[in-house]
Each structure stands twice: as C-alpha cells, then as structure tokens.
Amino acid sequence: MAKEDYEIVIGLEVHCELSTKTKIFCSCPTDFGGEPNTHCCPVCMAMPGALPVLNEKVVEYAVKAGLATNCNIEKNSKNDRKNYFYPDNPKSYQISQFDKPLCYDGFVTIETDKGEKQIRIERIHIEEDAGKLNHDDYGRGSFVDLNRAGVPLIEVVSKPDMRSAIEAESYMRKLKSIFEYIGISDCKMQEGSLRADVNVSVRKKGTEQLGTRTEMKNMNSFRSIVRAINYEAERQIEIIENGGDITQETLRWDDISGKTFSMRDKEDAEDYRYFPEPDLVSIKLSDTYIENIKGNLPELPESRKKRYLEEFGLTEKAANFVTSSKYYSNLFEEAIEICHNPKTVGNLLMSDIARILNEREEEPEDLKFTGKELGELVILIDQGTISSAIAKKVLEELFNEVKMPSDIIQEKGWIQISDEGAIKEIVVKILEANPQSIIDFKAGKSKALGFLVGQAMKETKGKANPQMLNKLFLEELKK
Amino acid sequence: MELYEYTVHELVKKLENGEVTSTDITKSYLDRIKEKDPQVKAYVSVLEEKALAKAKQVDDNRKAGTPVSQFAGIPIGIKDNMCMTGIRTTCSSKMLENFIAPYDATVIEKFNKEDMVYLGKLNMDEFAMGSSTEYSAFFKTANPWDLSRVPGGSSGGSAAAVAAEMAPWALGSDTGGSIRQPASLCGVVGLKPTYGLVSRYGLVAFASSLDQIGPITKDVTDAAMLLNLIAGHDNKDATSINIEKKDYTQSLINNVKGMKIGLPKEYLGEGINEEVKQAILDVAKKYEELGATVEECSLDVGKYATAVYYIIACAEASSNLGRFDGIRYGYRTEKFNDLRDIYKNSRSEGFGPEVKRRIILGTYVLSSGYYDAYYKKAQKVRTVIKNAYDTLFEKYDILLTPTSPTTAFKMGEKSNNPLEMYLADIYTVPVNIGGLPGMSIPCALDSKGMPIGFQLIGKAFDETTIFKAAYTYEQNTNFRENKPTFKGGEK
Numbered sequence: 003m004a005k006e007d008y009e010i011v012i013g014l015e016v017h018c019e020l021s022t023k024t025k026i027f028c029s030c031p032t033d034f035g036g037e038p039n040t041h042c043c044p045v046c047m048a049m050p051g052a053l054p055v056l057n058e059k060v061v062e063y064a065v066k067a068g069l070a071t072n073c074n075i076e077k078n079s080k081n082d083r084k085n086y087f088y089p090d091n092p093k094s095y096q097i098s099q100f101d102k103p104l105c106y107d108g109f110v111t112i113e114t115d116k117g118e119k120q121i122r123i124e125r126i127h128i129e130e131d132a133g134k135l136n137h138d139d140y141g142r143g144s145f146v147d148l149n150r151a152g153v154p155l156i157e158v159v160s161k162p163d164m165r166s167a168i169e170a171e172s173y174m175r176k177l178k179s180i181f182e183y184i185g186i187s188d189c190k191m192q193e194g195s196l197r198a199d200v201n202v203s204v205r206k207k208g209t210e211q212l213g214t215r216t217e218m219k220n221m222n223s224f225r226s227i228v229r230a231i232n233y234e235a236e237r238q239i240e241i242i243e244n245g246g247d248i249t250q251e252t253l254r255w256d257d258i259s260g261k262t263f264s265m266r267d268k269e270d271a272e273d274y275r276y277f278p279e280p281d282l283v284s285i286k287l288s289d290t291y292i293e294n295i296k297g298n299l300p301e302l303p304e305s306r307k308k309r310y311l312e313e314f315g316l317t318e319k320a321a322n323f324v325t326s327s328k329y330y331s332n333l334f335e336e337a338i339e340i341c342h343n344p345k346t347v348g349n350l351l352m353s354d355i356a357r358i359l360n361e362r363e364e365e366p367e368d369l370k371f372t373g374k375e376l377g378e379l380v381i382l383i384d385q386g387t388i389s390s391a392i393a394k395k396v397l398e399e400l401f402n403e404v405k406m407p408s409d410i411i412q413e414k415g416w417i418q419i420s421d422e423g424a425i426k427e428i429v430v431k432i433l434e435a436n437p438q439s440i441i442d443f444k445a446g447k448s449k450a451l452g453f454l455v456g457q458a459m460k461e462t463k464g465k466a467n468p469q470m471l472n473k474l475f476l477e478e479l480k481k
Numbered sequence: 482m483e484l485y486e487y488t489v490h491e492l493v494k495k496l497e498n499g500e501v502t503s504t505d506i507t508k509s510y511l512d513r514i515k516e517k518d519p520q521v522k523a524y525v526s527v528l529e530e531k532a533l534a535k536a537k538q539v540d541d542n543r544k545a546g547t548p549v550s551q552f553a554g555i556p557i558g559i560k561d562n563m564c565m566t567g568i569r570t571t572c573s574s575k576m577l578e579n580f581i582a583p584y585d586a587t588v589i590e591k592f593n594k595e596d597m598v599y600l601g602k603l604n605m606d607e608f609a610m611g612s613s614t615e616y617s618a619f620f621k622t623a624n625p626w627d628l629s630r631v632p633g634g635s636s637g638g639s640a641a642a643v644a645a646e647m648a649p650w651a652l653g654s655d656t657g658g659s660i661r662q663p664a665s666l667c668g669v670v671g672l673k674p675t676y677g678l679v680s681r682y683g684l685v686a687f688a689s690s691l692d693q694i695g696p697i698t699k700d701v702t703d704a705a706m707l708l709n710l711i712a713g714h715d716n717k718d719a720t721s722i723n724i725e726k727k728d729y730t731q732s733l734i735n736n737v738k739g740m741k742i743g744l745p746k747e748y749l750g751e752g753i754n755e756e757v758k759q760a761i762l763d764v765a766k767k768y769e770e771l772g773a774t775v776e777e778c779s780l781d782v783g784k785y786a787t788a789v790y791y792i793i794a795c796a797e798a799s800s801n802l803g804r805f806d807g808i809r810y811g812y813r814t815e816k817f818n819d820l821r822d823i824y825k826n827s828r829s830e831g832f833g834p835e836v837k838r839r840i841i842l843g844t845y846v847l848s849s850g851y852y853d854a855y856y857k858k859a860q861k862v863r864t865v866i867k868n869a870y871d872t873l874f875e876k877y878d879i880l881l882t883p884t885s886p887t888t889a890f891k892m893g894e895k896s897n898n899p900l901e902m903y904l905a906d907i908y909t910v911p912v913n914i915g916g917l918p919g920m921s922i923p924c925a926l927d928s929k930g931m932p933i934g935f936q937l938i939g940k941a942f943d944e945t946t947i948f949k950a951a952y953t954y955e956q957n958t959n960f961r962e963n964k965p966t967f968k969g970g971e972k
Contacts, residue, residue: 048804050577052682053681053682055717092808
C-alpha cells in the first residue's frame with residue numbers, strides 16, 4: 003500500500019502558562035527568567051511544612067479559556083496530586099486535576115482547504131509547572147532552578163480529531179490566538195509558555211479503529227510540530243508496511259537531526275497514584291461567577307471576523323487573516339481608526355507585513371510599530387504622497403525602527419513626484435531615449451506604454467506618481 | 482516552691498506582679514532540664530542561649546515600662562516537627578538531622594509576636610509515626626513516672642517535658658492520638674483541636690487531612706490559654722477555617738449541671754485494661770455527682786476507624802514524604818552513580834523502619850488497581866464514621882471515653898510488633914477521622930503508679946463544652962497532687 007492509503011490521526015495536549023502576576027499556590031512572581039532560584043519561597047521550593055493556597059485568578063483564567071473554547075464548566079471541581087520523582091518536581095508530586103477538570107467537552111473551529119472543521123476539546127485542567135534542570139556544559143552535573151516551579155498552567159486536551167500536520171498547526175494557532183485575545187497568556191512559544199505533547203497514530207483510510215499512538219513531548223514551535231508529525235507518520239507507515247507493529251511509547255523529537263527518539267515505552271509507564279489534594283479545599287463555582295466571566299469576555303475572533311466582513315467589506319480571506327491573531331486584529335483596528343481604509347490596511351497586513359515577519363522568522367506579537375504608524379502610512383498612500391512600492395520600503399524601515407512614516411520618507415527623500423512639470427520632463431527624456439517604443443505604440447503594441455512607465459519609474463527610483471506618468475505618456479504619444 | 486512547679490496562669494500573674502522576672506523563670510526551667518533531661522531525654526535541642534537572651538529582652542522591656550503582651554517571657558517547648566527560622570527542625574529523623582528551617586510555622590509566628598521564650602525542640606516518633614517515641618531516630622524518651630516505660634507518642638517528648646516540669650507547657654501535634662495518648666500516659670492535659678482550628682502551616686506534614694497542632698499543659702486552664710494563642714484562621718493554610726475567634730478561658734466554668742454525656746460502650750469493651758476501665762467509670766460517676774447525666778451509647782462503626790486511619794494516613798504520608806528526596810535539603814546518600822541511586826539510597830538510609838513501612842503501605846493503597854478497594858473505600862467509611870458521630874451529638878453534648886486502653890507500657894514491649902503498637906491509638910484515632918476535638922485529662926494512677934487519662938470528645942468547633950467539662954472535673958478532683966517519681970532509672 004502507498005502512503006496515500008493511510009490516514010494520520012493526531013491529538014494534542016497543549017500546555018499554556020497563564021499570565022497571572024503570582025504563582026498558582028504562593029505569591030512568588032511568575033516572571034520569565036531571573037537568576038536561578040530567586041522567584042521562590044518555602045511553598046514552591048517544597049520546604050517541609052509549607053502548604054499551597056490556590057490563586058483564584060488561575061481559576062478565573064481557566065474558566066475564561068473554557069468559555070472561549072465552548073467548554074462546559076465544572077461547578078464542583080477539585081485538585082489532585084500526581085506523584086512522581088524528578089528533580090524539577092520539588093514536592094515529588096504535581097498538583098493537577100484528575101477526574102474533575104474545570105472545563106470539559108468544548109471545541110474550536112479551524113480553517114482547512116475543505117472549509118471549516120471543528121476540533122473537539124476533551125478537557126481543560128489547571129496545574130502547576132515544574133522547575134527547570136540546567137545541565138552543566140562541563141559535566142559537573144545538573145542544577146535545579148525552581149523559578150518556574152508553581153507557575154500556573156492550563157492543559158488543553160483535544161480529541162484525536164486532526165488528520166494532518168497542517169490541521170494540527172491550525173488548531174494550535176487557533177488556541178494561541180484565542181488565549182491571546184482573552185488575555186490569559188502571552189503564549190510565547192520560544193519561552194515555553196505555550197507547548198504541546200503531540201500524539202500521532204496512523205490507520206488505513208476508511209477504517210474506524212485507532213492505531214497505536216506515540217507521544218512526542220514538549221514541542222515548542224509550529225515548525226517542529228509539523229516536521230515531527232510528518233516524520234513520525236512516515237516512520238509508522240513504514241513499520242506497518244514492513245509488517246511490523248507500532249510500540250506505544252514516549253518519544254523525543256530532535257530538531258537538528260529531524261528524527262524522533264524513544265524516551266520510555268508503555269512497560270515503564272509510571273503509576274502516578276493520583277488522589278485528591280488534602281491540603282486544598284474543593285473548588286465550588288456558582289452560576290453567577292461563571293456568568294460574570296462570560297459577560298466580561300472580550301470579543302473573540304469569530305465575532306470580529308463577522309464584523310470585518312459586514313462592516314468593513316473585507317474579503318473572507320483577509321478577514322480570516324486579520325483575525326488570526328489578536329496582534330494583527332488590534333493593529334488593524336487602530337490603523338483604520340486613523341486612515342478609514344480597511345481594505346488597504348487588510349491588504350498590507352496580509353501581504354507585506356506577513357511576508358516581512360516570515361522573512362524575519364518573527365510572530366505577530368513581535369511587531370513593534372502600532373496602528374498610529376500603519377494608519378499614517380495608508381493615508382500617505384491614499385493621498386498619493388507615496389506609491390505602493392515606496393510603502394513596502396517604508397514598512398521594511400518600520401520593522402527596523404519605529405518612526406512616523408512621514409518622517410521616514412522625508413529623511414529618505416521618498417516623497418512621490420506628483421508635480422506635473424517635473425514628471426513631464428522625465429516623460430520627455432524617456433521618450434527621447436526610446437524612439438522604438440514610440441513606433442511600437444503607434445503600431446498598436448500597447449505593451450510599449452508599460453515599458454516606458456517602467457523606465458520612468460526606474461529613473462525616479464519609484465518615486466514618480468504612476469497615474470500621472472500614464473496620463474502624460476499617453477498625451478505625449480498621441481501628439 | 483520552685484518556679485518550674487507553677488502552671489502558666491500562675492507564672493503570668495507572678496510576672497505581672499513583678500514578683501519574678503522572665504529570666505528567673507527561664508533559668509529555673511533550664512536548670513530543671515539540666516537536672517532531669519539526662520534521664521528523661523525529652524529534648525532534641527535545648528535553646529539555652531536564645532532563651533536567656535529573649536528572657537532578658539522581655540525583662541528589659543518590662544523594666545523600661547514598654548508595654549508587653551500577656552505571655553511575654555513565658556517559656557514553651559516545641560515538638561520538633563514545627564519549623565522555626567534558623568533552628569534545626571529534625572522530626573527526630575536522620576533525614577532532617579541537620580535541616581535548619583528557613584521560615585517560621587504560623588504558630589511560631591504567633592508566639593514570636595507574644596515574645597515567648599523557646600526552651601527547645603522536643604523528641605517524637607520519627608515524622609510523628611508511632612505511639613511510644615521509641616521510633617525517634619536519635620534516642621528514646623522515658624516516662625517521668627517510671628523511666629523504664631514509654632511516654633507514649635508521637636508527642637512523647639512534649640508530654641514527658643511537661644510532666645517532668647522541664648517546660649511549663651508545650652506544643653504537640655496529633656494525627657491519630659499523638660497529643661492525647663502521651664498526655665494520658667504522662668498524666669498531663671492534651672488537646673487535639675477540631676481539624677481546621679489551628680493553622681498547619683510550618684508543621685511538617687504526616688497526614689494532611691488528619692494533622693492538627695495542639696497544647697500539652699499541666700492543667701485545663703493553661704490548655705485554654707494556649708489554644709487562645711494558636712487558634713485562628715490563616716490564609717497560608719487553605720484548610721484552616723475562618724470563624725470568629727473565641728476566648729476559651731471564658732469556658733472555664735465549674736458547672737456541668739444538665740450536661741448530657743454519652744459513654745460509648747465499645748470503648749469499654751474488649752482489650753481494655755480493667756484498672757483503666759474502672760477509672761473511666763469513676764469519672765462517669767463523678768460527673769453524675771456534679772449534676773451531669775451520663776448515658777451509655779454506641780459508636781459501632783468506630784471499630785473500622787483504625788483500618789480507615791492506616792489507609793488514609795499512610796496514603797497521604799507516602800505522598801507528603803516524597804519531598805525528602807536528597808535533592809534540595811536533608812540527608813543525601815554518599816553512594817550514588819545516578820539519579821535513581823540518589824533517591825533510592827537517600828531514602829533507604831534516611832528513613833527509619835516505621836516510616837518506610839507506612840510509605841510502602843500508602844504507596845500500595847494508592848496504586849492503580851488498588852485505589853478503589855482501599856483508599857476510596859476508606860474515604861467512604863470515613864464519611865460513615867463522621868455521620869455516626871453527628872447522630873450521637875444530636876443526643877449528647879459530649880462523649881466520655883478512655884484515652885488509651887492501657888497505661889504506659891515498658892520500653893521495647895511493643896516496638897517490634899507494629900500491629901499491637903497501632904492498637905494503642907484505638908480510642909483516639911476515630912476522633913481524627915471525624916475531624917473532631919478531643920482532650921485527654923488525667924484522672925487516676927493505676928496500681929503501678931502510672932497515670933490514667935480520660936478523653937472528652939466534642940462537636941466540631943465546640944472546644945468550649947470540652948473545656949467546661951474538663952475544668953469542672955479538675956476543680957472537683959485532685960490528680961495534680963500526684964507528682965512523677967522518676968523511678969526505674971537505676972536499671
């Protein structure tokens with residue numbers, strides 16, 4: 003059988019660090035970085051006798067996440083202990099949730115090439131992050147840093163509803179976008195505040211039964227998630243095609259070699275001995291509490307998209323793109339407030355801004371300029387002060403240094419030449435240098451006009467007003 | 482009369498009158514410790530210098546006319562499982578032999594605010610697991626009434642120190658009887674407050690849903706005063722209850738007329754020593770004489786309490802003691818090649834046999850496949866026991882039982898038989914399962930001259946009724962005329 007006869011089945015467990023000011027069970031700061039073991043106290047260092055107290059903000063953020071992903075909210079929830087030994091786990095148990103997660107049975111909608119698709123969410127629960135082990139480069143051992151220990155997390159467990167690496171990426175991007183919109187996390191993948199355990203299995207197309215899955219732990223970039231899924235699916239198909247069986251195991255994805263390696267198989271799977279956390283009381287939520295959070299949720303991407311289609315007449319594609327990130331969407335709204343030209347702002351975002359971000363390997367949250375700059379840029383285009391070619395160059399500049407576009411074009415001398423006398427001079431000069439084009443044009447070859455305009459643009463380094471050039475060339479040629 | 486012979490409420494008066502100084506009192510106790518502790522061995526650490534410095538500071542303040550709190554300069558002994566900044570907190574375990582706590586338990590913070598004087602840290606069964614203090618990794622503590630006998634446990638050091646007048650009062654902790662049973666065996670007063678009344682923050686956890694800190698004192702009045710000092714909501718302990726603070730000394734009323742006392746018959750059945758049984762019946766009679774009604778009742782489900790206790794307590798302990806892993810603090814093995822060795826060898830070498838036994842039991846009952854049959858079932862039975870208490874309290878104001886089925890046993894008598902040792906707590910364990918308050922009050926000596934205690938069990942957060950009943954008994958009897966003899970030390 004060929005690769006095409008197989009279907010990939012993917013489920014994701016997404017871990018997202020919540021951006022509460024303090025940790026989940028103590029009042030230490032959650033800030034990333036810091037000298038090792040400086041954001042710590044007896045509670046998060048698991049000193050003998052220290053006790054956890056649940057940070058209510060964590061519950062609120064998790065309920066927000068649940069409501070924004072169409073989940074039911076468990077009104078009678080609790081914390082449980084997950085017991086295992088590891089040096090980054092100072093209590094030798096992680097306080098998590100076992101059988102009563104705060105949120106359950108939700109879904110998010112993703113765009114696929116076959117249209118919209120719902121990915122079901124099984125549960126969202128709260129838990130604490132572990133510390134970090136810093137392995138010494140000189141082989142002197144490992145050092146435990148507990149700054150991250152006790153930073154609040156939500157774990158979002160999907161159903162195995164994704165059928166390609168692209169769908170998995172879209173799902174993860176969608177979660178990231180929603181969590182950014184509702185402001186519960188900074189979702190910085192490079193800092194590990196958004197990461198996923200990826201479960202992959204394959205099965206023959208048309209069959210119902212799930213294949214044996216493998217799990218790749220702690221994936222923290224979209225690129226590696228896509229690569230790892232594709233690699234792992236191919237590896238599994240090859241094993242099956244050669245008559246082998248897939249081992250249920252935990253894998254480590256190595257980004258450099260582009261391969262997965264076995265960490266542990268099901269045989270040495272740990273028994274976590276979950277039991278209710280006796281140091282904490284149960285989490286009881288009232289209807290009023292939940293309704294209150296629901297009422298205060300910010301506008302979500304679906305609703306913004308609808309508004310952009312209806313109020314601003316954006317295309318489906320542009321509306322999808324602009325709402326794909328809170329950062330795009332907020333930039334868009336700020337900019338049109340200034341320039342009142344949603345189409346051009348949308349197009350700049352979708353084409354040039356996205357392209358430059360991609361070239362720089364950056365994400366929308368890395369954008370430094372604001373709607374103020376972008377709005378002025380569009381005004382300058384609309385007024386004919388600059389051409390769209392110059393606009394691209396101004397954008398490139400904005401990525402390097404945030405300045406008002408009007409100042410940039412002043413400094414760089416990029417103001418569009420719209421003075422009729424000046425343009426006429428150029429037109430005459432170009433025509434004198436290209437007599438053959440005049441002959442061609444008169445012979446009915448309209449392409450010649452384009453060539454001449456191009457030459458004039460080259461001469462003026464793109465600064466000449468293209469409409470005016472067209473008009474004057476035509477006038478001269480028809481003389 | 483020596484200063485160490487007084488109760489705290491008497492010492493407070495003497496300080497207020499200016500009759501004595503805190504330094505006088507502190508020195509009296511330190512001298513007594515020097516005299517008696519080589520025999521009794523109640524203290525793991527004696528904090529002589531710190532104690533004298535603190536006493537002097539309080540005396541200076543008093544002299545200068547600076548307002549001081551009621552208990553400023555009063556000495557106290559602390560069970561060695563409560564954290565005190567800069568002080569060794571060992572839990573009588575090799576695991577924490579050199580552990581210096583970096584923070585104060587909430588009860589200690591409260592004492593600091595009062596400017597109280599710490600005499601030292603008191604011996605216990607390792608990690609509070611045991612009923613004789615023989616499971617201390619350092620040394621055995623002796624019973625001041627007969628040095629060849631155990632003081633009970635796990636707060637054996639605290640009870641022996643108060644009985645031997647090496648501390649005017651002390652803190653203990655009680656998970657299944659660890660305050661009341663040693664109080665009973667040493668002839669002093671011990672109270673386990675309602676679960677949630679006293680903050681557990683800084684108490685090294687044994688079983689989180691059962692542990693509670695409480696007073697061990699010479700008399701009932703001191704117990705009320707000490708409970709006043711330590712009770713109250715703490716936002717560092719999610720299980721501490723936020724209720725209005727009471728003044729328990731207001732409950733020290735010499736009157737039990739009309740009080741309805743239940744006497745559960747199961748507590749006087751099989752396994753109880755005849756002399757203990759007779760002493761409890763005498764207490765019942767005394768209460769009737771004083772105007773209370775005493776009626777036999779039944780707490781049949783109580784017989785499951787010990788089984789439930791050893792499942793829940795061990796399950797929680799197996800998890801709570803996971804943090805002693807040799808990584809960040811405490812004992813670390815010298816023999817290791819990899820991480821697994823560090824865990825395995827540090828824990829094998831650092832924990833004693835009883836602690837290991839309970840970790841293994843607890844790990845087993847939480848294991849997948851056994852969880853439902855043990856842990857879950859035990860939680861269900863726990864609810865049944867709680868409900869049975871509730872039913873009894875619809876009818877009675879308070880329950881009267883023995884604290885322990887026997888008086889103090891000989892050292893070594895039960896230390897190799899864990900099951901028999903576990904039975905030393907059969908009358909106290911159900912109270913922890915129910916989360917209720919229970920107090921042991923001394924009432925008699927047996928024919929060998931060993932103290933017998935009775936237990937009063939109250940409704941949740943109704944320490945008030947216990948104090949009233951205990952105080953009335955104490956005011957109308959004279960156990961405190963007996964003093965420990967320190968006999969049996971020669972062998």
